Amino acid sequence: MPRLAVSACAVLLTVAPFGLSSAHAADVTDTTIPQSPDSTYVYDLEKEPSDCIGFLPKPGCGKKPQQAGDRGGSLQYLTFGIMILGVGTVGTVLARNVMKRDREIAERLKDSES
DSSP states (O other), X not given: OHHHHHXXXXXXXXXXXXXXXXXXXXXXXXXXXXXXXXXXXXOOOSSXXXXXXXXXXXXXXXXXXXSTTSTTSHHHHHXXXXXXXHHHHHHHHHXXXXXXXXXXXXXXXXXXXX
């Protein structure tokens, strides 16, 4: 029975986003593309753009984050911390379960020897 519940949950979670996206796609009828008044993009940099634009950003290029969601902002660090906490939790649970299993195997072997 638990396998059936897990399988049903996996199928539901896999199929549900497709059903929701098709329902929202049918509601949208506006297909026009808004035109910008000026097609020239201005880089918001503190230094000369030709010095900063390239494959690897150079030190001192760019700007400090203005909002929490900007690159290098506090939300980026919070997300990293949550990811590290999650990986650490998974590792801790895994290590505890392996040690518990090893203790049970050792006890069974000890009981079978006596």
